[in-house]
Amino acid sequence: MHAYASVSTADDVKVGDIDIESGERLYPGIGHGENQLRWGFIRKVYGILAAQILVTTAVTAATVLYVPINDLLRENSGFLLFLVFNRHLICMTVLWPLHIYRQKHPLNLVFLGLFTASMSLTVGVSCANTEGRLVLEALILTSAVVSALTGYTFWAAKKGKDFSFLGPILFTSLFILILTGFIQMVYPLGSTSVAVYSAISAIIFSGYIVYDTENLIKRFTYDEYIWASVTLYLDVLNLFLTILRMLKQDN
Template identity: 75%
Template sequence: MYGFERVSSSYDGGMKGDIEEGTLYPGIGFGENQLRWGFIRKVYGIISAQILLTTLVAGVTVLYAPLNEALKGSSGILLFFVFLPFLLLWPLHAYQQRHPLNFIFLGLFTASLSFPVAVSCANTDGGIVLEALILTSAVVSALTGYTFWAAKKGKDFNFLGPILFTSLVILIVTGFIQMFFPLGSASTAVLSAISAIIFSGYIVYDTDNLIKRFTYDEYIWASVTLYLDILNLFLTILRMLKQAEN
């Protein structure tokens, strides 16, 4: 009898350990944990498709000279693709739960963002672009892994929201000021470093929201926020590497 109790206790403890091994954060139920993992996999699948689309558009733009020259030679077309994503944010948010409109607007949003990224890559040495891709992948992987580990340990990053938003507004205003009153190379380098820190913070903050706060119907909006975090971090690292090269 005592031996049976020991075997039973060992089995229960092992099963509990197996369940808790993939627990996202303390206090979440087993069923909720499984549903949340499914939601997370869905969001990262969409983000992977967005990154693949951006890579394809950038590759075609860089390799197909007429398209590249048309984008670089016409500031009006380039400005159109710069502002189009902002216009698409409203229908994307309004129809995020309406299939297939949500994926149609998501595809348009991703494609429109891909063209300015493609122009940035076309105007940069290929080695620098590859280095920026590797660094961005390393930073995103490290920050994502840390956030999942920290959430499992009971840490919460919701407090970063107001700090990051305020920092982003200051960064945008500074960018507009710089258009009319250009800063020196040292100030620009510092500004780029601050930008990288802000977008790294957003990756942690939005990943934490993905784990705990986004509802299951918000998979499109969760994908958009993390995709923008990754894209902005890549462009910031690319700009820093170009400045260092120059």
């Protein structure tokens, strides 16, 4: 389970030359009936993901563009710092019950809504003291990267490529990344170290988009649509926040 979490668009449902609404074979050896069921599952997951991203985009836009909310957050710097530095703790706290009840309807939808709302708030707070121009640039870059990586993964799966080997590598890298983030709160890194940290973070979350998209295509069971959307949502959010951090570092 990885718990890190950005903003993309519903256009991610159709990427590259592969239309996930079609009946194309997802990967070699899959049966026709299984292929149709898997396409339906993928459409369901991307529908939930699009709804999550729309909520996050709306909350982020409100914190950045709506002056009363922006001023309120600026005036409560303690609350702002708490949310920024405890984002991972908040994520894990809400993610735990969601993981337990992920296959129990309607509790899974209730906890999914709470999880999306809490993550949207932390993302919005992270953007509250950021220029709208930088947030828009991060949004565009994230959408482009997510679309390209998703399209590549669908294409690679169709060609028989396998990315399961990335699992242990990405998990270990993410653990080190989180540990470094906690150390950074006590012993702040220099500007060069922060830039390197952000670049490595972007690579790791890009890898997770490829890995989790392949899991969506091949490995998630049909009743794990909530958990599949959550993993992709976290990948996209964290990539967005990483890109945003890199853009802020350059300004």
